[in-house]
Structure formats: structure tokens, C-alpha cells
Amino acid sequence: MWQSLADNVTQPIAVFASKGPVKGVELAQLVLRAILLLEDAGLQVLGLTCDGASTNKTMCKTFGISGIQSEFNNSFDNPFDESRKVFVFFDAPHIIKNIRNRLVQNKQLKDSLEKFFGIIRQASGPNDHPSTPTFIQLYRLLSVYSLVKPPKTGNCSLSGDSDYIPYISIGDLKDAMKENSTQIRDAKILTLRHHIDQVIEEGLWDVDDIFRNNDFADAETFECVVYYVAGYLAKCVSKKTSCSACLSGIKNTDNHSNTQAAKLLNLKSRGYLTHPDSNFFMLLKQIEKCFVKHKDSQNVFDDTVDEFFNNNYLVPFPCAIHKEDMVEFIFTSYIAMRMRQYAYMTNHETKSTNKVKKKIAKLVSK
Numbered sequence: 544m545w546q547s548l549a550d551n552v553t554q555p556i557a558v559f560a561s562k563g564p565v566k567g568v569e570l571a572q573l574v575l576r577a578i579l580l581l582e583d584a585g586l587q588v589l590g591l592t593c594d595g596a597s598t599n600k601t602m603c604k605t606f607g608i609s610g611i612q613s614e615f616n617n618s619f620d621n622p623f624d625e626s627r628k629v630f631v632f633f634d635a636p637h638i639i640k641n642i643r644n645r646l647v648q649n650k651q652l653k654d655s656l657e658k659f660f661g662i663i664r665q666a667s668g669p670n671d672h673p674s675t676p677t678f679i680q681l682y683r684l685l686s687v688y689s690l691v692k693p694p695k696t697g698n699c700s701l702s703g704d705s706d707y708i709p710y711i712s713i714g715d716l717k718d719a720m721k722e723n724s725t726q727i728r729d730a731k732i733l734t735l736r737h738h739i740d741q742v743i744e745e746g747l748w749d750v751d752d753i754f755r756n757n758d759f760a761d762a763e764t765f766e767c768v769v770y771y772v773a774g775y776l777a778k779c780v781s782k783k784t785s786c787s788a789c790l791s792g793i794k795n796t797d798n799h800s801n802t803q804a805a806k807l808l809n810l811k812s813r814g815y816l817t818h819p820d821s822n823f824f825m826l827l828k829q830i831e832k833c834f835v836k837h838k839d840s841q842n843v844f845d846d847t848v849d850e851f852f853n854n855n856y857l858v859p860f861p862c863a864i865h866k867e868d869m870v871e872f873i874f875t876s877y878i879a880m881r882m883r884q885y886a887y888m889t890n891h892e893t894k895s896t897n898k899v900k901k902k903i904a905k906l907v908s909k
Contacts, residue, residue, distance in 0.1 A: 567601020582623035
């Protein structure tokens, strides 16, 4: 294709069909033939542009083009008029890609580049291949975006007279909902709204930044959480049997309860969550108490089961035929689920400690 330098004119001059890539030497011959035909038609050829394909690089070497500092040459004699030169250019996008590929070959730079491009793609939402203007705009936004809040770890802390973090306690929510006086309750709700507005303005999106002094160990909360988990487990266990007697001992046949323990499930449910049978709930509550005693044991599963049966807890179950198999499955499923959850919590709590240990390990000479 021939393109004018001064005018907006482009003219295709030839198309060649080939099976596979054309050799660089053959490309050089075709380019020389095209230049001669164009010059003979009255069009001057001043430059040659191509991408960075290996065959094009071979063609450029055939013309004597070199980027080596001691042998630098970016032009060759015009075959139609040797008094003029034909300058060779690689297009800018492919030059940038070549620079990127060279940087990617360095592992340290590769990790940083992959992380950077991953952040850009994540910020672009569903468009994981942003255009150049979008990429530049996202880069500018991310460059100036910063949450001004104190770090959770480090060698700095808030001053004693600072009232920076607007937090909300669980007690504030309870007090607002339990207040009988409409006027006082509305005033407390208005205060909570003010705190929430501050939270949004300050960008404190972590739960630990918002809620402080939480008490999740009280008996009412304990029963609500166990009841909620019992409903989930009842749904899972009920898929393993079609026995009507077994199902009656696992799920609440009415699928509704107004007890204190069912408050959380009633708040979360839109009519689709499963309510457990009362005996099933009591069974899991006793298993949970045994698990809490031995959660840090090396044999947590065996110790939990032994603790349960050593205390002679009753295991009420309506189906005598499948009782042994169902109770064994319930024990295994619940304890395994709690072990995974407790391991996740423990790893999350020790995450900051592990970071410090890794930093110290890097300072230790080998």
C-alpha cells in the first residue's frame, strides 16, 4: 500500500496470496519491484513501514538495515534513483510491544507488570481489554485514588485526641431497635445514619473499622448462629435420604419457628431457607460445645466425639432403622465443616504475623 505524506491519500498496489509466511528475501524482492513500478508511474517512494515480524526483520537485514550502534543504518538506496534514499520505519505499536516483551523477560519486572495490568483490567470492569484512552484514564484515576486512613499495621498510630474513625457498635443497633419510645428511637436511628454517612465519606469499608466492641459470645447470639448453621446442614443431610421418618427428625415440617434461636434465620430467609427440627438443633448445639473445648487439639475430631458420648448426651432420632448411619453422617459433616471454618479464621488472624515473619526472613543472611 502506498500512502501520501502531505495528503490523506492511500492506494493499495498489490495483494499476494501465499501458503504460510513468505521468506524475508522474497519480501525484499517484492518490495524492490513495487518501488520500481511506483517510481515509473510518477510516485516517489521516500519510506517503508512494516511491523516487527521475523520475516520483515529478515527483509530489513537484506536491505542493510541495522540497529546496532556501531553499524547503525536506517535507509537503503532507491533502486529507481540511487541519489535518493528509502528510509525504513517499524510502526510504533509494535516497537512498544517489543519493549514490553523485553521487560517481561525479566522475572522481577514481569511480576510487577502482570500485577499492574491486572489492577487496570479489574478497574475497567467487564471490559478486560481497555482501549488506549480508557487505559490512560484508568491509570490517572488509580494514581490519585487513595484512602486516607491509618494502616492496621505499621509504626504509626492515631494521636490520643483524634476522633477520626466513626464506628458503630452492635449495642447501638440493639438499643435503637429495642427502644419503646418512638421519639427516642428515631433520634438514635438518626445518629446511626450520621455515623454511616461519615463511614462512607471516610471510605472505611472494612467491618473491623465500622463495628467495635462486639460481643458475639452471648448465649442468644450463640443459639442464633447454631440454629442458622443447623438449617443449612439439615438441607444438606436431607438430600442423602428419602426416608420420611429420617426427614422428620432433620427438618422442621412447618419450616417456620418463632423461637429466639430462629431470629437470625427468619431475618435472612425469604421463605427458602430451611428450619431444622428442634431435636436436630439441640444435637448440633451439644456437638458445637464439645468442638469448642477441643478445637485446638491435634485430634479434634476424635476428641469432640469422645467428649460428646462421655457426657452421655442423648441422641434423639425418630428412625431406628437409619439412626446409626444418619447420626454418623451428621457428626462427620458438622465437625468437618467447623474444622474448615476454624482453620480459615485462624489463618486470617495469623496473616499479619506471617507477613512480619516473611519480612524478617528476608533480612536474615543465608
